[in-house]
Amino acid sequence: MRASVLQKIEDIAVEQRPVPEPGPHEVLVRVSAVGTCGSDTHYYERGRIGDFVVREPLILGHEASGTIVALGSEVRDHEVGSRVSLEPGVPCLSCHECRSGRYNLCPDVRFFATPPIDGAFCEYVTLHEQFVYPVPDELSDEAAAMIEPLSVAVWACRKARISPGARVLVTGAGPVGLLAAQTARVFGATEVVITDVTDHRLRTAAELGVTETVNVRHRPLPEVDYEADVLLECSGNPTAATEAVRSVGRAGRVVFVGLGGDELLLPLSHVQTREIEVTGTFRYANTWPTAIALAASGAVELDSLVTHRFELERVPEALTAAARDDTVVKPVVYPQR
Numbered sequence: 520m521r522a523s524v525l526q527k528i529e530d531i532a533v534e535q536r537p538v539p540e541p542g543p544h545e546v547l548v549r550v551s552a553v554g555t556c557g558s559d560t561h562y563y564e565r566g567r568i569g570d571f572v573v574r575e576p577l578i579l580g581h582e583a584s585g586t587i588v589a590l591g592s593e594v595r596d597h598e599v600g601s602r603v604s605l606e607p608g609v610p611c612l613s614c615h616e617c618r619s620g621r622y623n624l625c626p627d628v629r630f631f632a633t634p635p636i637d638g639a640f641c642e643y644v645t646l647h648e649q650f651v652y653p654v655p656d657e658l659s660d661e662a663a664a665m666i667e668p669l670s671v672a673v674w675a676c677r678k679a680r681i682s683p684g685a686r687v688l689v690t691g692a693g694p695v696g697l698l699a700a701q702t703a704r705v706f707g708a709t710e711v712v713i714t715d716v717t718d719h720r721l722r723t724a725a726e727l728g729v730t731e732t733v734n735v736r737h738r739p740l741p742e743v744d745y746e747a748d749v750l751l752e753c754s755g756n757p758t759a760a761t762e763a764v765r766s767v768g769r770a771g772r773v774v775f776v777g778l779g780g781d782e783l784l785l786p787l788s789h790v791q792t793r794e795i796e797v798t799g800t801f802r803y804a805n806t807w808p809t810a811i812a813l814a815a816s817g818a819v820e821l822d823s824l825v826t827h828r829f830e831l832e833r834v835p836e837a838l839t840a841a842a843r844d845d846t847v848v849k850p851v852v853y854p855q856r
C-alpha cells in the first residue's frame with residue numbers, strides 16, 4: 520500500500536508499506552478520508568508535541584473514515600463492506616483510569632499519529648473492533664472522518680455541563696471552535712458568542728448559527744461586555760485565553776480545549792470570587808455514538824467545514840494550507856486518490 524511517511528521535520532514522502540494484518544480482535548479498514556489536524560502540522564513542523572517526540576518515521580493523520588475490508592478471526596460484530604468512522608485511540612481497558620470510564624486518560628493508550636504509533640495517511644489501517652463505528656449512509660466520508668474533531672467538541676461541552684439556556688463564549692473559530700459552538704447550541708445554549716481574528720472564519724461561524732461573532736483584533740473582548748456561563752477556549756492563544764476568563768460570570772465553567780503554550784496568566788481573584796471551575800480536556804471518551812447521531816440528524820453540520828482536498832502525495836500541502844490561506848477551515852486527504 521501507499522503511505523505518507525514523516526521522515527524528519529518538514530520531510531514527508533509517499534512510501535510502499537505492507538498492508539497491515541488485522542489481529543484477532545481487529546478489523547482492516549480501507550481508508551477513505553482523513554482530516555488534517557493542528558497536531559499533525561505540529562509534528563510535521565517541529566517533530567514533537569511536549570514529551571511526544573518523533574524519533575522514527577511516522578505516518579500522521581488521526582481523523583479517519585473508511586470501509587471494512589477484512590475481519591480478525593474473533594470479530595463478530597462487524598461486516599465487510601460497512602462504512603465506518605475510526606476512534607483513533609485504543610486504551611488498555613484494564614488500568615484504573617480505563618475501569619473508571621476515563622479511558623482518554625489511560626497512560627497506555629495507543630493513539631494514531633502519536634509517536635511511535637502510525638496514523639491514517641495511508642491506504643489501509645487496522646483497528647480494534649470496539650473503536651470502529653458504522654456510520655449511516657447520510658454521512659459522507661468527510662463527515663465520518665470529522666466525527667473525531669466533533670468528539671473533541673462533544674467532550675468539551677460535557678465537561679462544561681452546558682445546559683438549556685446557557686450563555687457560552689467560544690474563543691477561536693478554527694475547526695474545533697466551530698464544532699464546539701455548534702455543539703453548545705445542540706446542548707441547549709441560547710447564546711453562543713465566538714471570537715477570532717479572521718473575518719472569514721467568523722462569517723463561517725455566523726452561517727453555522729452562533730448568535731454573535733467578535734473580531735477581537737478590532738473589538739477587544741472587554742469592550743464587548745459579555746458575561747458567559749461557560750468559556751470553551753479553542754484558540755490556543757494564551758493572551759486570548761486570559762482575557763476570555765475575565766468574561767466568565769459567577770459559578771461559571773472554563774474548559775481549555777485548544778492546544779496552547781504550556782503556561783498562561785490566570786486572573787485568580789476573578790476566578791476565586793466567582794467560584795469559577797477551570798478544567799482542561801484531553802481528547803474524549805464515549806463520544807462516538809453521540810457525535811455520529813448529531814451529525815446524522817443534521818443537528819451539527821460537518822461537510823461545509825471541509826474546504827480543501829488533497830491526494831496522498833500532497834499531505835505536506837494539506838498540513839500547511841491553513842497557515843497560507845485564511846479561507847482554509849479543514850483540509851482533507853484522500854488516501855485512495
Ligand SMILES: [Zn+2]
Nearest residue numbers: 556582667668
Ligand atoms: Zn484532531
Ligand SMILES: [Zn+2]
Nearest residue numbers: 611614617625
Ligand atoms: Zn488503561
